[in-house]
Amino acid sequence: MILQPAFWRSIIPRPLRSTSSDDVDAPKAKDWNPATYFIVIFLLIGSQSIQMIALERSYTNFSNETNAKLSLLRDVLRRVQAGEDVDVEKEMGTGDEVKEKEWEEVMRELAKEDAMIQSRNQRRRAKEAAKREAAQGPGSV
DSSP states (O other): OTTOHHHHHHHSOGGGSOOOTTOSSSOOOOOOOTHHHHHHHHHHHHHHHHHHHHHHHHHHHHHHHHHHHHHHHHHHHHHHHTTOOOOHHHHHTTTOHHHHHHHHHHHHHHHHHHHHHHHHHHHHHHHHHHHHHHHHOSSOO
């Protein structure tokens, strides 16, 4: 055992060993597996699908919370308009930190969504106006 060259070669740390072609201990590099590409692609697609499902679920939760808050607000307004004696501050959660934060978040999100819808409508109107001008032609006034 001590007389075998492989024993002495194994004592020397790998980074310090000379790289000779007669070294039988070195494993050969494997070829690329063609299935690796598909595995990576399917992992990416799967993770994006999970992200889309999570996004859809969070949007559904937000919509349900917003609809519940708006229905409560409509109910309070209907009762006030009907002349009922309603404690609006109690119904809307004035003084309760958690409920006030919920209302503030709902109103902020509704304002952001409304601004987004308005900007989308303005862009759509601008595109339609540009199409009408292009359809009329450059010479017609």
